[in-house]
Amino acid sequence: xxxxxxxxxxxxxxxxxxxxxxxxxxxxxxxxxxxxxxxxxxxxxxxxxxxxxxxxxxxxxxxxxxxxxxxxxxxxxxxxxxxxxxxxxxxxxxxxxxxxxxxxxxxxxxxxxxxxxxxxxxxxxxxxxxxxxxxxxxxxxxxxxxxxxxxxxxxxxxxxxxxxxxxxxxxxxxxxxxxxxxxxxxxxxxxxxxxxxxxxxxxxxxxxxxxxxxxxxxxxxxxxxxxxxxxxxxxxxxxxxxxxxxxxxxxxxxxxxxxxxxxxxxxxxxxxxxxxxxxxxxxxxxxxxxxxxxxxxxxxxxxxxxxxxxxxx
Amino acid sequence: xxxxxxxxxxxxxxxxxxxxxxxxxxxxxxxxxxxxxxxxxxxxxxxxxxxxxxxxxxxxxxxxxxxxxxxxxxxxxxxxxxxxxxxxxxxxxxxxxxxxxxxxxxxxxxxxxxxxxxxxxxxxxxxxxxxxxxxxxxxxxxxxxxxxxxxxxxxxxxxxxxxxxxxxxxxxxxxxxxxxxxxxxxxxxxxxxxxxxxxxxxxxxxxxxxxxxxxxxxxxxxxxxxxxxxxxx
Numbered sequence: 001x002x003x004x005x006x007x008x009x010x011x012x013x014x015x016x017x018x019x020x021x022x023x024x025x026x027x028x029x030x031x032x033x034x035x036x037x038x039x040x041x042x043x044x045x046x047x048x049x050x051x052x053x054x055x056x057x058x059x060x061x062x063x064x065x066x067x068x069x070x071x072x073x074x075x076x077x078x079x080x081x082x083x084x085x086x087x088x089x090x091x092x093x094x095x096x097x098x099x100x101x102x103x104x105x106x107x108x109x110x111x112x113x114x115x116x117x118x119x120x121x122x123x124x125x126x127x128x129x130x131x132x133x134x135x136x137x138x139x140x141x142x143x144x145x146x147x148x149x150x151x152x153x154x155x156x157x158x159x160x161x162x163x164x165x166x167x168x169x170x171x172x173x174x175x176x177x178x179x180x181x182x183x184x185x186x187x188x189x190x191x192x193x194x195x196x197x198x199x200x201x202x203x204x205x206x207x208x209x210x211x212x213x214x215x216x217x218x219x220x221x222x223x224x225x226x227x228x229x230x231x232x233x234x235x236x237x238x239x240x241x242x243x244x245x246x247x248x249x250x251x252x253x254x255x256x257x258x259x260x261x262x263x264x265x266x267x268x269x270x271x272x273x274x275x276x277x278x279x280x281x282x283x284x285x286x287x288x289x290x291x292x293x294x295x296x297x298x299x300x301x302x303x304x305x306x307x308x309x310x311x312x313x
Numbered sequence: 314x315x316x317x318x319x320x321x322x323x324x325x326x327x328x329x330x331x332x333x334x335x336x337x338x339x340x341x342x343x344x345x346x347x348x349x350x351x352x353x354x355x356x357x358x359x360x361x362x363x364x365x366x367x368x369x370x371x372x373x374x375x376x377x378x379x380x381x382x383x384x385x386x387x388x389x390x391x392x393x394x395x396x397x398x399x400x401x402x403x404x405x406x407x408x409x410x411x412x413x414x415x416x417x418x419x420x421x422x423x424x425x426x427x428x429x430x431x432x433x434x435x436x437x438x439x440x441x442x443x444x445x446x447x448x449x450x451x452x453x454x455x456x457x458x459x460x461x462x463x464x465x466x467x468x469x470x471x472x473x474x475x476x477x478x479x480x481x482x483x484x485x486x487x488x489x490x491x492x493x494x495x496x497x498x499x500x501x502x503x504x505x506x507x508x509x510x511x512x513x514x515x516x517x518x519x520x521x522x523x524x525x526x527x528x529x530x531x532x533x534x535x536x537x538x539x540x541x542x543x544x545x546x
Contacts, residue, residue: 176325180333294340294414301336301417308421309325312428312450 004254005094009083011259016082016239019267020231021045023238023274030278045231052224060217062122070117071218071225077110078232087239088262089251090165098161100148107192107236110229111137118214125206129213132289136198136210139293140191143300147184150303151244153310154178164243168250177309178245180302185241187299189277193234196281197295208286235270242269320368324447327364328454330357331488335461338481339420340413344397344473348390351477354484355385361451362491373498374491381487384505389480389512397473407470416464424457431456435493448492455489458482476515483508 025045032039059067084103096102115133118126154175155163167174191198194211204212215226243250249265251258287295334354341347362378365371411419431453462485465478483504490501 176322176329179326179329183333294412297414297417298336298340301421302333304421305332305424308424308428309328309450312453 002094004091007254008086008089008091011089012085012087013079013082015087015263015266016079016232016235017228019087019270020228020235021049022267023235023270024231026271026274027278027281030275031282034279034282045227049224049228052227053221055220057220057222060121060123063120063217066113066116066120067217070113070120071222071229073113074110074229075225075232077106077113078229078236081106081110082232082236084160085236085239086161086164086243086250087235088266089254089259090161090168091254093159093161098159100152100158100160103160104144104148107233108137108141110233114214114226114229117218118216121217123217125209125213125216128206129210129216132210133214136191136292140188140296143184143296143303144188144192146300146307147181147188147303150177150181150184150306150310153307154181160240164247164250165252167244167247168252171248173245175310177306180306180309182241182245184299184303184306185237185244187295189234189237189241190280191296192237193230195277197284197287198292200286238270238273239266242266242273320364321447323364324361324451327357327361328447328450331361331454331458335420335458335481336417338477339416339461339465344471345394347474347477348393348397351480352386352390354481355381355390358484358487358491359386361488365491376498377487377491377501380502380505384509385480385484389508392512393473393476408468409470411464411468413468416461416468420457420461420464423460424453427456427460428453451492452489455485455487455492458485458488461485472515476512479511480508 022042022045025040025042028044029039029042081103084098084100084106111133115130118130118133120126151163152158154177155166157163157166173179190196194201199210199212200208201211203209204216206213211230215223218226246269249262251262331354334350334357337350338347338354341350359378359382362374362381366374366378431449435449435452459482462478462480462482465481466475467478469475469478486504487501
């Protein structure tokens with residue numbers, strides 16, 4: 001039991017760390033294709049991270065200890081959160097891990113430190129990015145909670161492990177209302193990973209940047225950690241969407257063959273989802289800041305509707 | 314005859330599709346996709362009617378599916394699309410009273426109210442245990458669709474989107490008719506004929522409702538709605 005969980009932890013963490021950069025560069029590649037460019041290689045994010053890890057870290061003279069612990073706090077929070085989402089292999093949850101509310105708060109903890117780090121260096125861009133990020137997260141938070149509450153209603157459980165186990169046993173989406181939740185989760189994925197209608201991940205234009213503004217002062221190894229944090233967060237949300245909506249192929253017993261197949265399938269499904277995200281992003285223009293709540297409202301509408309349908313129908 | 318659980322699943326998926334299209338009709342600003350989504354919503358109704366036929370085996374449902382397919386999926390959207398192409402309006406970004414976001418919130422509240430109201434009204438007439446069945450929920454979604462269509466009708470400014478709101482209301486009536494009561498076929502047919510006439514009239518009036526009769530003819534020419542050559546005097 002405990003041994004199983006240890007193995008699960010090792011496999012899951014390795015998977016999430018190794019596969020996250022692939023999805024990031026896959027999305028970049030798709031966007032480049034849709035613009036008629038060739039784009040960087042799909043391994044580019046790995047090279048970038050490796051190079052950044054070797055570089056020297058420089059702190060602003062105004063920076064305090066917050067700047068120094070921010071990258072570590074962020075990566076620690078998302079790595080613990082990554083244990084909550086079974087990517088390729090579901091086991092019995094151990095010691096209360098998998099609670100959906102704790103999962104959300106771990107993600108918020110990473111975001112909190114990121115915003116503090118943006119403010120800490122004293123640069124104007126960092127402050128702007130942090131304040132925007134905090135406003136957006138204040139608006140998206142109720143929606144996120146409702147979406148996950150809808151998930152809990154559909155699966156009758158607050159534990160992500162139970163949810164994934166149920167849907168892995170079924171092999172198909174367990175309830176038609178999951179289509180509605182899928183739309184909501186997709187919107188949350190777009191917002192949380194600061195993608196196009198909300199924030200442009202490719203620009204350093206001061207008027208629009210949110211996420212990039214906050215990590216502008218990070219350098220070297222710390223920057224690599226921050227980039228990896230963002231990538232892992234994206235993979236986690238993608239994994240939730242994938243493993244709840246198209247769960248077939250997920251390993252439920254610990255055998256080498258099953259896990260290997262599950263890893264392969266997960267990579268394929270993730271790449272397909274990255275394709276969808278990339279195409280979605282290419283087809284959108286950035287929204288004006290005050291128009292964003294109408295996007296969140298879509299997610300809110302669909303997830304509330306799910307709860308209504310689950311309770312009444 | 315057929316497996317009820319499977320039927321339930323299919324019907325639920327179709328309900329979800331209807332709701333998604335309704336939400337899209339409320340929020341979108343692009344007229345071309347509005348018409349396409351309306352056609353999609355009607356197609357979903359066709360599928361629901363077919364699923365019901367497969368479950369119940371009443372022949373009249375086949376006819377309803379057929380005329381819905383012919384008129385609401387093909388004829389009416391085609392007609393509106395051609396008119397739209399001619400008057401060259403692509404987007405409707407003006408709203409009265411309600412922004413799309415608040416319309417969505419209100420439609421949620423409406424659904425809840427309708428559910429409570431219907432469970433009181435139909436609770437006595439329907440057999441015990443039927444609340445919570447797809448038939449009851451279909452009636453709820455039908456009436457919600459009517460009210461959501463009404464919201465589209467009064468919150469949009471352009472006449473052509475008002476018409477689409479009205480059409481979506483009619484879809485709601487059909488859905489309610491399919492699930493709650495046995496709507497006589499002749500009435501459904503008459504409604505469709507009415508709709509076609511209404512579309513014809515409104516698309517013509519959209520161009521010229523604020524003009525005099527003399528000016529109206531000129532406008533028809535200006536928007537290329539009247540292709541016939543002028544006779545030389």
